[in-house]
Amino acid sequence: MEELSVCRVYDCAECKYRRDAVCLGCFQGNVFLAKLGREPCKVFACARSQGLGSCLDCTQSVCLLRGSTDTVCPLRAGIENKRHWAWRIADHLESKGAPCQKEGTAPLKTIMRLRWYLTALGELKAKGENVVSSRELAERVGMNSAMVRRDLSFFGELGTPGLGYRVDYLEDQIRGILCRNTCAIVWVGAQSLAGIVSMFDAALGLNFKVVAALDSRPEWVGRQVGEWTIRALSELPDVTSGQTIDGAILALPEDAMHAADVLVEAGIKAILNLTPITLKLPPDVTVHHIDLIGEMMALASEAAPPKTGDA
Secondary structure, three states, X not given: OOOEOOOOOOEHHHOHHHHOOOXXXXXXXXXXXXXXOOOOOHHHHHHHHOOOOOXXXXXXXXXXXXXXXXXXXXXXXXXXXXXXXHHHHHHHOOOOOOOOOOOOOOOHHHHHHHHHHHHHHHHHHHOOOOEEOHHHHHHHHOOXXXXXXXXXXXXXXXXXXXXXXXXXXXXXXXXXXXXXXXXXXXXXXXXXXXXXXXXXXXHOOOOEEEEEEEEOOOOOOOOEEOOEEOEEHHHHHHHHHOOOOOEEEEOOHHHHHHHHHHHHHOOOOEEEXXXXXXXXOOOOOEEEEOOHHHHHHXXXXXXXXXXXXXX
């Protein structure tokens, strides 16, 4: 019998730590911590305080625990390297709603995970595999099979119980799902776009489309990057006047705060920040931050061999 954690990130019934009696599981483990007078998982405590069975029952548009990644789950933190689980918890605590998400769709986190499934299916297809089980797909994306089945169940019967999913059919269905609602975005920062344009092409045709690329630096304005002619940031009102822009990718560290203010003034309420600059924006603006330098520093700290002897 499946026993999903309250956050729905883990399936305790399939967890090796539960099987080896290293962890009691989400419910029993957190109850045990409370009896010992120790602080339980923050997600578990939040759900219990509101009388919720899981995060799926929560109606908050933004999780109140965002930013609590390092301390949110004492059970997982005590038995597994943080590098292996913190990103899943962080993803779980992200905003549950966004301008690109339309009514009647699956949860945003499910939509985000579809991209992982699509990549795994592409790899399987390249190897000539015709059928994949939920367990095999889960292993490829680092999730549990219950989560995979739940995600895919939002879109109907895509597989056959006991047999699995046809790789080509599931790939086509996921592509169709991701293309149902297209999010129009603008890219600010031509140099970064030029650096990844070949890799970026692989993502085109899914559920977002870059409708314009802009920059505040005169030397980049007017240049051609991929299919985009770089426009001046000051021309953003002209871009937004003729169409609805759902979000923006900000990759202009030299002028990040000013560019963000210009985006907000143009009515853009969702920004993916690829700069190391902390943006101070109105609370109704959703900002997702990807700090590549910070991630590399954390990875280097984990990967570096321990020093021996005195410094």
